[in-house]
Amino acid sequence: MAVVDATFWQQYTGQTLAGPDVAACQLWCEAVSAAIERMLWPLVVEPVTRTDILDAPPHRDLVLRHRPVRSVTWLQFNPFADGVPSRFGPTHTLVAGEDYELVVDDPGAGLSRCGIVRRLGGRVWGVTRWGSPGTLAPRLHGIRGAVRVEAAVGFLTVPEDIRAAAVTAVTLCWNRRRLGTPVTSESWNGYSASWSPQLVATAAVQSPDVLALLRPYLTPRFA
Numbered sequence: 001m002a003v004v005d006a007t008f009w010q011q012y013t014g015q016t017l018a019g020p021d022v023a024a025c026q027l028w029c030e031a032v033s034a035a036i037e038r039m040l041w042p043l044v045v046e047p048v049t050r051t052d053i054l055d056a057p058p059h060r061d062l063v064l065r066h067r068p069v070r071s072v073t074w075l076q077f078n079p080f081a082d083g084v085p086s087r088f089g090p091t092h093t094l095v096a097g098e099d100y101e102l103v104v105d106d107p108g109a110g111l112s113r114c115g116i117v118r119r120l121g122g123r124v125w126g127v128t129r130w131g132s133p134g135t136l137a138p139r140l141h142g143i144r145g146a147v148r149v150e151a152a153v154g155f156l157t158v159p160e161d162i163r164a165a166a167v168t169a170v171t172l173c174w175n176r177r178r179l180g181t182p183v184t185s186e187s188w189n190g191y192s193a194s195w196s197p198q199l200v201a202t203a204a205v206q207s208p209d210v211l212a213l214l215r216p217y218l219t220p221r222f223a
Contacts, residue, residue: 002033003045003158004166012167025174031201032169036162039205040217042067042115044154045162049073053085056126056145060119061103066153067115072102073150075117077125081146088148099123117149165213169204 006026010017017025037045044050044066052065056077076092077099094100103116119125126145176199204210 002030003036004029004033004163004170009167009170013171028170028173028201032166032173032204035201035205036166039214043217045158047152047154047156049150050153051150053146053148056147058124058126060124062117062125062147064115064117064149064151068111068113068153068155069102069115070111070152072096072117073152075100076148077145079145082144161213162217165210168213169201169210172204172207173199173201
């Protein structure tokens with residue numbers, strides 16, 4: 001599913017397309033949607049489910065790859081996985097609220113925009129405490145553990161300003177396509193002209209109007 005498609009673009013702009021124009025507009029919509037998704041990563045625009053295997057960090061906070069996170073479906077932790085994905089079994093499954101919690105930093109929307117899964121009970125992910133006879137404090141031993149996590153990520157519905165940005169970018173591409181290679185400047189004495197090539201999706205999403213709409217999603221809050 002794309003951020004914007006030809007049907008939504010027609011509804012948003014009040015235009016009616018027919019024949020080959022519909023297919024052409026859909027191609028532009030797909031190209032712009034892909035460009036916006038690349039620009040916003042690790043932000044996920046649409047609701048999807050992701051399964052990742054991550055190295056266990058040597059502290060309490062595990063940062064998931066995709067954000068925002070709506071919920072963690074299940075999570076497994078093997079402190080001795082040593083980077084091997086197959087080393088997970090039922091005994092490695094952790095319990096939400098007892099072993100870990102998803103840090104929800106946008107409670108109004110019920111989202112974890114930071115994507116942090118925090119270890120509970122005074123424990124950390126990638127370190128084991130070893131106790132020795134005759135010593136008061138345990139020693140910390142770093143190991144290469146791994147976490148396998150399935151999470152529901154992305155917004156339930158694409159935010160309106162992101163869709164507006166996509167429509168604006170598609171419109172820029174579409175207008176340039178309709179005009180072909182328009183003249184951008186002319187000089188009459190000793191005639192000369194400057195021509196603009198067809199606008200591509202990656203250039204359209206970099207335009208000031210589109211970036212202004214996307215800027216709230218490019219802040220460190222989502223990084």
